[in-house]
Each structure stands twice: as structure tokens, then as C-alpha cells.
Amino acid sequence: xxxxxxVIQLILFLSATIAILGVVLITYFIINEGYPVxxxxxxxxxxxxxxWAPTQGIYGIYPMIIGSLAxxxxxxxxxxxxxxxxxxxxxxxxxxxxxxxxxxxxxLLAGIPSVIYGLYGLTVIVPFIRKVFNNQGFSVLAGSIVLxxxxxxxxxxxxxxxxxxxxxxxxxxxxxxGSSHWQSIKxxxxxxxxSGIIAGVILGMGRAIGETMAxxxxxxxxPLVPKSILSxxxxxxxxxxxxxxxxxxxxxxxxxxxxIVLFVFIMLLNLSxxxxxxxxxx
Amino acid sequence: MSDxxxxxxxxxxxxxxxxxxxxxxxxxxxxxxIVLIVIVGNVVINGIGHLSLEFLTQEPAxxxxxxxxxxxxxxxxxxxxxxxxxxxxxxxxxxxxLTEYAKEGPVIKLIxxxxxSLAGIPSIIFGLFGYVFFVVxxxxxxxxxxxGLTLxxxxxxxxxxxxxxxIIMVPRSYREGSLALGATKWQTIYKVVLPxxxxxILTGVILGIGRVAGETAAVIYTAGSSLGLPNSVWxxxxxxxxxLYILASEGLSKNNMYATATxxxxxxxxxxxxxxxxxxxxxxx
Numbered sequence: 001x002x003x004x005x006x007v008i009q010l011i012l013f014l015s016a017t018i019a020i021l022g023v024v025l026i027t028y029f030i031i032n033e034g035y036p037v038x039x040x041x042x043x044x045x046x047x048x049x050x051x052w053a054p055t056q057g058i059y060g061i062y063p064m065i066i067g068s069l070a071x072x073x074x075x076x077x078x079x080x081x082x083x084x085x086x087x088x089x090x091x092x093x094x095x096x097x098x099x100x101x102x103x104x105x106x107x108l109l110a111g112i113p114s115v116i117y118g119l120y121g122l123t124v125i126v127p128f129i130r131k132v133f134n135n136q137g138f139s140v141l142a143g144s145i146v147l148x149x150x151x152x153x154x155x156x157x158x159x160x161x162x163x164x165x166x167x168x169x170x171x172x173x174x175x176x177x178g179s180s181h182w183q184s185i186k187x188x189x190x191x192x193x194x195s196g197i198i199a200g201v202i203l204g205m206g207r208a209i210g211e212t213m214a215x216x217x218x219x220x221x222x223p224l225v226p227k228s229i230l231s232x233x234x235x236x237x238x239x240x241x242x243x244x245x246x247x248x249x250x251x252x253x254x255x256x257x258x259x260i261v262l263f264v265f266i267m268l269l270n271l272s273x274x275x276x277x278x279x280x281x282x
Numbered sequence: 283m284s285d286x287x288x289x290x291x292x293x294x295x296x297x298x299x300x301x302x303x304x305x306x307x308x309x310x311x312x313x314x315x316i317v318l319i320v321i322v323g324n325v326v327i328n329g330i331g332h333l334s335l336e337f338l339t340q341e342p343a344x345x346x347x348x349x350x351x352x353x354x355x356x357x358x359x360x361x362x363x364x365x366x367x368x369x370x371x372x373x374x375x376x377x378x379x380l381t382e383y384a385k386e387g388p389v390i391k392l393i394x395x396x397x398x399s400l401a402g403i404p405s406i407i408f409g410l411f412g413y414v415f416f417v418v419x420x421x422x423x424x425x426x427x428x429x430g431l432t433l434x435x436x437x438x439x440x441x442x443x444x445x446x447x448x449i450i451m452v453p454r455s456y457r458e459g460s461l462a463l464g465a466t467k468w469q470t471i472y473k474v475v476l477p478x479x480x481x482x483i484l485t486g487v488i489l490g491i492g493r494v495a496g497e498t499a500a501v502i503y504t505a506g507s508s509l510g511l512p513n514s515v516w517x518x519x520x521x522x523x524x525x526l527y528i529l530a531s532e533g534l535s536k537n538n539m540y541a542t543a544t545x546x547x548x549x550x551x552x553x554x555x556x557x558x559x560x561x562x563x564x565x566x567x
Contacts, residue, residue: 005468009383015375016384019442020396022435026403026411033414085310093307102315104558109318111489111554112547113496115527119543120321122530123328149317156314182300210404212499213527237406237499244413244503259410263403270402 030263034256047261052223054243054251061258063225067140067233068265070226071215072208074144075151080201082148083155084190087197090156091163092185103160110153118217121146126218133230138220140229146214151204158203162196163189195276202273206266212237236262322547329544332537338545342509346525347535351542353511357426357519360512361505362494364430365437370487372434373441374476377483380442381449382471401439405499408436412504424518429505436500437490444489448482449475485560492553495546498523522546 038046041059049060086106090099125145130137166189174184190197220232221242234242240255240262247255340350376393384390412432422428452475460470476483506518507528520528526546529539 002466005466008468009379012375012379012383015372016379016393017396018372018376019400019438020393022438023396023399023403025415026407026435029411029414029419030407033410082310082313085307086314089307089311093304094311102311104555105315105318107558108322108551108554109314111492111496111550112321113498113523113550115496115498115523115530116321116325116543116547119526119530119539120324124324149321152314152317180296180300182303183296186303206402206404210406212404212406217527217531237404240406240410241499244409256410256414259407263407266402266404266407267399270399274398 027263030256030259033253034258034260037250037253037257038260046257050225052239054247054254057250059254059257061236061239061261063223064234064236064239064258065261066225067219068209068235068237068262070140070229070233071143071147071219071235072205074140074229075147075208076201076205077148078144079148079151079155079204083152083200083204084159084197086152087156087159087163087200088185088190090160092181092189103157106153106156109149110157114150114211114214115217117146117150118214121214121218129230135230136220136232138218138232140219140226140231140233143215143219143233143235144229146218147208147211150211150214151207154204154207155200158200159193159197162193162200165196166192199273199276202269202276206269206273209235209262209265209269210237212241216241236265322551325540325543325547329540329542332541333544337538337541342525345534346509346529346538348538351522351525351538351545353509354520354522354525354542355545357505357512358495358521358523360519361426361429361433361501361521362491364426364515365433365494366487366490368430369434369437369441369490373438373486374445374483376438376442377445377449378471378476381446382467382475397439397442400435401443405436405497408432408500409503412500417504423516424504424506424508425516426505426512426519427515429501429519430515432500432504433494433497436497437493440489440493441483441486444486445479445483448479448485451482452478481560481563485557488553488557488560492550492557495521495553496523496550497521498527502527522549 037059041049046059046061047065048062049058050062051058051060052063090102094102121142126137126142128137129135129139129142170188170192171184174188175181179187215235216238219235219238221234221238222232223234223239224232226233236258239258243251243255337350338355339352341352342354343349376397380390380393384393409432412428416422416428416431417424422431456474456478457470460474461467465473501521502524505521505524507520507524508518509520512519522542523546526539526542529535529542
């Protein structure tokens with residue numbers, strides 16, 4: 001091999017390692033900034049503390065952990081049935097040409113920036129909730145609705161390709177045994193695509209937990225454990241996003257510590273999405 | 283007789299269940315489409331009336347309450363180009379390595395894991411990292427440089443993945459033909475494989491632009507949010523998405539807020555539409 005070919009190969013290799021380098025640097029710098037606060041407060045007290053009062057040096061992110069879990073669960077409850085329903089519709093009920101048109105629409109939905117979703121939540125959904133329930137409007141419910149919309153494209157795309165990859169024989173065998181189309185979908189096709197659908201839901205969950213700007217704009221952000229779906233709520237991401245603008249010193253480090261907890265959540269989700277077997281029958 | 287009745291009853295029940303189930307599936311799809319139309323429509327209907335040539339070409343005044351978004355559009359383009367100039371070559375090189383050079387094994391697994399992890403990291407974490415690493419540690423301050431480098435990392439996985447797919451799709455016969463003519467491996471990649479893979483590679487690059495244009499959390503703590511035209515990469519700036527976020531959360535001007543949102547959404551829709559078209563052409567080819 002010529003020398004310059006070897007140089008090129010080295011350059012290509014180094015480029016490929018940048019992504020790993022990025023992950024390592026991100027992990028290191030977030031932990032390096034945030035860990036001192038966790039160490040000082042104590043991990044258990046940091047994640048179970050119910051009071052977040054940076055001016056008094058009290059850092060408990062329990063309300064934000066619950067907040068993130070609350071809006072994410074809400075988003076899943078609303079988004080998963082619709083998402084899977086839409087995926088089954090695209091893969092099973094409609095002819096491929098129409099499916100393709102709808103899918104380009106869904107791709108556009110995936111590309112809409114989160115501030116636009118936030119804007120829609122702020123100007124339409126929050127006022128609507130305020131009117132119906134006669135409260136402040138900024139709430140777990142508002143956050144859940146907007147996040148449900150935001151995770152739809154992920155759930156639909158991943159589930160649809162999982163359903164499409166179910167071998168034709170499965171469907172034909174089921175139909176030839178006299179099952180109706182719906183019985184085949186319910187008893188054979190969806191169960192066979194189960195792992196792909198689960199992976200889609202997990203990815204959607206990751207997106208919901210990690211979303212920041214849209215949630216800040218509509219959730220109300222008070223650092224208290226929400227009492228109901230109509231209470232104001234602050235998520236882990238919201239905690240960082242709101243206070244990064246003015247925090248300094250130890251307070252800022254506490255936001256990085258919040259980032260560590262968020263980071264761990266996300267990594268666990270990504271890992272579990274990878275652990276779900278991707279192919280039918282595995 | 284009763285057997286026949288039972289059978290026909292159960293057939294009726296099965297049909298009824300199927301109708302209910304299919305009605306649910308139809309509803310799901312219709313909800314999804316309506317949501318898309320309603321969100322885009324709401325922004326555009328409220329904003330299109332406030333769009334004008336002046337809005338696009340005038341500087342913002344009174345913190346964005348008055349005037350237009352000229353410097354904000356320029357900053358957005360500037361930031362997108364800056365991150366692409368860095369991310370595209372790295373991403374394409376990485377994709378070439380992964381598809382043409384790497385042999386299956388622990389190294390490639392590690393690189394894949396790194397790329398996938400990077401793709402899953404939420405933008406606020408990129409924002410935190412960009413702030414502590416580029417802004418503070420490397421002393422780049424709030425600047426196009428800090429923002430652009432942060433976004434480079436963020437869009438890298440998209441570019442790598444789409445470029446990989448595009449390169450894999452180039453038929454083996456192209457490579458074999460070139461190699462048989464005596465070209466070296468790199469000559470083959472550079473002169474034969476890459477040109478054939480260009481549409482797919484472009485798709486990733488365009489999707490990257492879309493992501494940069496719409497990003498808020500990772501930009502606001504790295505490129506800053508100050509108004510004014512950044513005259514070098516060392517200067518801070520405010521992108522469209524950040525501007526929209528600030529207008530919306532501070533309630534400064536409803537008209538300018540919707541007008542900015544309209545420009546942003548139209549930009550992003552055009553970008554994604556172009557990317558979709560490229561993908562389709564690629565699949566057909």
C-alpha cells in the first residue's frame with residue numbers, strides 16, 4: 001500500500017473516533033462539574049431531597065425526578081396507543097402509496113423544532129386547559145400532551161418498520177387458518193413485531209425525558225412534587241434550562257449534577273433499547 | 283341448529299370487533315395528520331400576516347419587540363454553515379472508514395456504540411457540555427465558534443448514519459470495475475463510490491442543517507442570545523429558534539413572535555422536504 005493511502009486511512013480512522021471522543025468528553029466534563037455537589041450533599045439526599053432552594057444551598061431534585069417521570073408517563077399514555085395504532089394502520093390497512101404520503105407528513109412532524117411545539121402548547125393547549133379546568137393551565141397535562149405529539153414520529157417510524165419486517169408467511173398462515181384480518185394483526189403480527197415496537201417506545205421515552213424547551217414553556221416549572229395532573233411541574237431538563245441562564249458557583253454545579261442524573265436516565269434507556277432483540281424470533 | 287347459531291353469532295362478534303379495532307386505527311392515523319396540520323397551520327395563519335420584506339431585512343429593535351430579524355437569519359445561516367463545514371467532512375470520513383475499511387470487531391463496535399450514544403444525548407446536555415468545555419474551559423466565550431462546535435457533535439451521528447447508508451447502497455460492481463482498471467482503493471472510493479453516494483450524503487447534511495436551525499437548548503448556552511450581527515466566529519449571536527423562545531417566554535411581541543415562528547417553520551419544512559425528496563430519488567435509483 002502506498003504511503004499516502006495509509007495516511008488517508010489514518011485520517012478516516014481518526015474521523016470515526018471523534019464520536020467516541022465526543023461521548024467521553026461530554027461524560028467527563030458533565031461529571032467533573034456536577035459531581036462535587038452530589039458528593040457534598042450526598043447522592044441519596046440529592047435524589048430524594050424534596051427541597052430545591054439554591055439560595056440557601058439546599059439541593060434536592062426529587063420533585064424534578066418525579067416531574068420528569070410524570071410528564072413522560074403522561075406522554076406515553078397518550079402517545080403510545082395513537083403511535084402504534086398509526087403504525088399498524090400504515091403497515092396493514094392502507095395502500096403503500098397513501099402510506100408513503102402520510103409518512104412524509106410524519107417525517108415533517110419529526111423535523112418541527114421543539115420551540116414550535118412549545119409555542120403551540122403555550123398559545124393553544126395551556127389556555128385551553130386553563131379555560132376547561134379553571135386553573136393556571138401550565139401543568140403536567142399540558143406537558144404530557146405536547147410531549148405525546150413530539151414522540152409520535154419516533155414511535156410510528158420504528159413500530160411501522162418492525163411490523164413491516166414480520167415475514168409474510170406469518171400473516172398468510174394466520175389468514176389461511178380462518179382468522180380475520182384484525183385477529184391476525186392482534187394475535188400474530190403485532191406480537192411478532194413486539195420487540196421492535198418496544199424499542200420504538202423506549203426511544204420515544206428517551207426523547208420525552210430529554211426534551212427541554214417545549215416543556216419549560218408549558219409545564220409551569222415550580223420545583224414541587226406535582227399533586228395532580230393539573231399541577232405545575234418542573235422536569236430535570238427544565239431545572240437545568242431555567243436556571244442555567246443566571247446560576248453561578250455552586251448553584252451552577254448543582255445544575256450539572258442534575259444533568260448527571262438526566263444523563264444516567266438517558267443512557268439506561270438507550271442501553272435497554274439496544275438490549276431489546278431487533279429481529280422476529282430472536 | 284344451535285351450533286350454526288353460535289357460529290354465526292361469533293362471526294358477527296368477530297366482524298364487530300374488527301370494525302371497532304379498525305375504527306381505532308383510522309382514528310390514530312387521522313389524529314396524527316390533524317396534529318401536524320393544526321400545529322403548522324396555527325403558526326402560519328397567525329404569522330403570515332406579519333411577514334414582510336422589511337421584517338426579513340430589518341434589524342431587530344427594542345430587544346426584538348420592534349423591527350425585523352435580519353441579523354438573526356444571518357446568525358442562523360452562519361452557525362449552520364460553520365457546523366456543517368466541520369461536521370460534514372468528519373462525518374463522511376467516518377462513514378467511509380466504517381463501510382470501506384473497518385473490519386467487524388471490537389473497534390467498530392465501540393465506534394458504533396459511540397455514535398449511537400451521541401445520537402441519544404438530549405440537547406440540553408450538549409448545551410451544558412458546550413458551555414463548560416468550549417465557553418469556559420477553552421475560553422471561546424459565548425460565540426459562533428462555541429455554538430458551532432457543540433452543534434457539530436450534535437449533528438455528527440445523523441451525517442455518519444446517512445452517509446454510511448448511501449455508501450453501502452453503491453453497487454459492488456462499481457468498485458470492482460474501478461479496481462479492475464488498476465485504481466487504488468482510495469482512488470476507487472474518491473472517484474467512483476463517493477460521487478455515486480452524493481445524494482444520500484447530502485440528505486444527512488441537509489437534515490443536519492434542519493437540526494441546527496431548530497435547535498435551542500444547545501445553542502443558547504454556547505452561542506449566546508445577544509442581538510447584533512456576529513462579524514467573526516468569536517462573536518456571540520442569536521439564532522431564529524432562540525429568538526422565538528425569548529419572544530415567547532418574555533411575551534415581548536405577539537406579532538413578531540408568530541412572524542419569527544413562521545419563518546422558522548417554513549425554513550425547516552423546506553429543508554426536510556428537500557431531504558425527503560433526495561431520499562426518495564436515492565431509493566428509486
